[in-house]
Amino acid sequence: MSSYKKQSLGTKGGFTLLELLIVVSIIAILSVALVLVLNPAETLKKSRDAQRISDLSTIKTALGLYMTSTSTPYLGSASANTACKATPTTAYGTTGATVKLFYSLPTSAGTISDTTLDGSSVTTPASQSGTPSLTDGTGWIPVNFDTLTGGSPISNLPLDPVNAFATGDSVSTVSSASLIYRYACSQTPLAFEVDAQLESIAYTSSENKRTTDGGNNDNLYEVGTNLKILGTGTDF
Template sequence: MFISALNKRKLQLKLGFTLIEVLVVIGILGILATVALVAINPAEAQKKARDTARLKDMATLQAIIEQYYQDNPGTLTGLNANKESGPTVLKTCSTNWLGVNLCPYANVIPVDPINRATSVTDSAGTAVPGTNAYYYFRYSTAGYKLCTYMESASNKEKIKMINDGGNNDTNFEVFSASTITCP
């Protein structure tokens, strides 16, 4: 009986893990987590999500502007008037970045998911160096054009901005007049 109690005591002592074993397991888990994080690439996933929102916003903006044009023909006139989404713009219907009161058509006007002004164009449509915006709205007597820049490299390849019918291969464009250019 004394021997079996001693053996039982030894078995109880061997049931735990040593510090070295625990550290090795933590190290292996850390390596696996790093490999998984690199494979998932959360920064690219966020860019893709913002690009998806941009494409949805372009469709929404196009529908709003088309409704506005049907109800108010010829009201947006001017020679290459430029508007861009930026950090100081509001999304309300009356004081939005498009510069047109669109309250009858939408309560909120979409803005870029990042919504920071990274580009500005002058009245001639020339981009000011060192800046670049994600949403552009240009209109003239010929019609309008909405442009957005795709952030994700894989989305740029998938969407094939070269085949959207517009004249700018670096932006995704929706328009009523393809002759209008985006900056």
């Protein structure tokens, strides 16, 4: 065998530096494109919104079961409805100190003292619980589900996946931007409303759930038996 053939057989092919650079560039471009398409932050927000919609559906079902299974249902506390507005359209500023809004925040977040909720002055604007997930009337929704035959239909009261004030909000200024659940009730008719804020583009723009829920507030996602209990403003 000639020396030329020996040399040819002993030579192994490989990538040139230029080829490696081209491959790396293609991988980088595909990675950027994948991130743009998937948008992890938006995907996470949409996942949390889906959880919020599911949570509010669970709460609505549990409250509906409680109301239809109890001879004298109490939506404002474990034993009374004094924390409920007189009617769904009664302004909070005219209700007195006993009527309240209820939030899913624990009291450790600070007792809410915002006095302009619902666009009106409220003496006692909000109620929170130290253990907000309890179903015995001491949780963030003041209904004693445990009194039902067979016990509560839910093991815990759902909490917002974030359950925190929005940037710029505080115990003295709570806006609809805060990612927390809100609950309120009325006495005549006996009814309730539960609201949540959504944060994903998918559910606030392209498929805006807040404007198609049948409620009167396009700033929040609303469920309940009367969607006029909580008002139309941005300060809740």
